[in-house]
Amino acid sequence: MIFRQLYDATSSTYTYLLADENTREALYIDPVFEQQQRDLALVEELGLTLKLVLDTHMHADHVTAAWALKQKTGAEIGSAAVNQAADVDHPLRHGDTIGVGAIQLEVRATPGHTGGCLTYVTQDHSMAFTGDAVLIRGCGRSDFQQGNAATLYHSITEQVFTLPDECRIYPAHDYNGRTRSTVGEEKAHNPRVGGGANEQDFVRYMNAMRLPHPKKIDEALPANLRSGKPEDGRLPPEPDWAPVRLTFAGVPEVEPDWVVEHRDQVTLLDVREPNEIAEPGEQLDNAVMIPVGELHDRVGEVPTDKPIVALCRSGRRSSMAVNILRQSGVERVANIRGGRLRWKEQGLG
CATH class of the missing domain: 3.60.15.10 (Ribonuclease Z/Hydroxyacylglutathione hydrolase-like)
Known part of the structure; x- marks a missing residue:
């Protein structure tokens, strides 16, 4: 069991x-x-x-x-x-x-x-x-x-x-x-x-x-007595800007392929270190690049006019970035599930 x-x-x-x-x-x-x-x-x-x-x-x-x-x-x-x-x-x-x-x-x-x-x-x-x-x-x-x-x-x-x-x-x-x-x-x-x-x-x-x-x-x-059904018969509202799923750890996530398809509708926040991005093919166009260790002090540099999706190598550091942004009051934010590794596995470049 x-x-x-x-x-x-x-x-x-x-x-x-x-x-x-x-x-x-x-x-x-x-x-x-x-x-x-x-x-x-x-x-x-x-x-x-x-x-x-x-x-x-x-x-x-x-x-x-x-x-x-x-x-x-x-x-x-x-x-x-x-x-x-x-x-x-x-x-x-x-x-x-x-x-x-x-x-x-x-x-x-x-x-x-x-x-x-x-x-x-x-x-x-x-x-x-x-x-x-x-x-x-x-x-x-x-x-x-x-x-x-x-x-x-x-x-x-x-x-x-x-x-x-x-x-x-x-x-x-x-x-x-x-x-x-x-x-x-x-x-x-x-x-x-x-x-x-x-x-x-x-x-x-x-x-x-x-x-x-x-x-x-x-x-x-x-x-x-209604088995928990709200009076209006509606489920609680969920994010409407993307198909966001919440992990058991409490982190909102989106899939990399959705990000690629909606690239112009989101701000891509890359929280990897400069030496990682310097590797061939790793720098992503139009990404805001702030290492996660600096994000607390530089959170004001992240544009909030669009939803924010955070990226790192495996999706672990970027999940921390999501929490930092949420603590600062940003609501439309999600981690890119699996990070750059999953991005490549899906053949997205």
């Missing part, structure tokens, strides 16, 4: 990528709307095809990227049937199985935080994606969205804590930088439900909590 754990710092949300190494088919669990470009870039860079997007519950602190990823890749959406969310291809119920290739997940209903929480468990019971039902040394609150502390207690003890002690727990959130736990750890050390706590202990603990309302709940809940 290919497995990645991704993080959104704004909402402290974990997003999980699981993919079959043989079929190269992939699924995401709990993607965040603002991170959709990052998540698409990772799929592309790993050579995967996104087939499925799953949510563990109706999130109150962020908007899901499920709908956006479906529009861009054709992936299907799965979430709890009880939520009755729009644009869902797989309304999931307790006991269902869903996945891609050899990666099949057992669906366990674990309500209590909300009325429609699901936990996804791998078939070998080695991994459980618990949403907010079980967090690391904690659990989701139970004071809104059809939450119920007694229901949550039974969900945790009967659906999660019955898994093997060595089963790894991957929650939807963590606010302290912790990445995973195990069933055995949480049974022993979870301060709310572990260590032999009974239902009465748990319910009284949860009922004594006084938590502020989630900041994004008024925006997130209506959007998530």
